[in-house]
Amino acid sequence: MSEHSHSTEGHGHDDHAGLSKGKIWKVFGILLLITVIEFIIALVFIPKGYMTQHVGNYVYIALTLLKAFYIVAYFMHLKYEKLGLQLALTVSFVFIIYFIVLMLIEGGFLNIHMMNH
Template sequence: MSAETSTVHTDASGHGEHETMTKGRIWKVFFILLLITCVEFFIALVVAPKLGISSTIVNPIYIVLTLLKAYFIVAFFMHLKFEKVGLALAIIVPILFIIGLILVLTNESHYWIGLRM
């Protein structure tokens, strides 16, 4: 009898872990991601060509919108928003270091390309 009780208790605790992620919230996040993607396409296909906006202005906008989409995907679909702080930091801190490394390497690549020309 005690084995059944512990099994049922374990199963019940497993279901409550991501209890706040409902079908309604999944659809809400989906439509937010869809809206952000539509804004990106609208900028790329309508706004930028008609107004003649250069890529130096449009690219940072794309980067910000893409990072916003990445946040929603990681937070809700990968359930990182509902995890404990330690696990979230274990995933987010290395990503920040990777982003910093990419920025530094991008800066250095401009230096090396300029030297070769």
């Protein structure tokens, strides 16, 4: 029988040591703060006229993408992966979003008026 050693050499597991309870709570706090900002925008800024719904939608999208970054980077451990995997997943995600937007435009679900001359 062969004996298997359980070393962390070559696996990069030492990098995961940076994800301590304190770091988890810090990321949780950031996510909570972003969510509170979203609620303030929805319940105060837009109804009182400080921000239009159109601008509010873009702010929501930006804040949601920021929350998605933190979730994927820390809770799904992508931050600790090699750069090649990070780039492969990021580029794939961008193309998927791009193709979804193209399909919505072609299907007439997005009202983007193009100049026809």
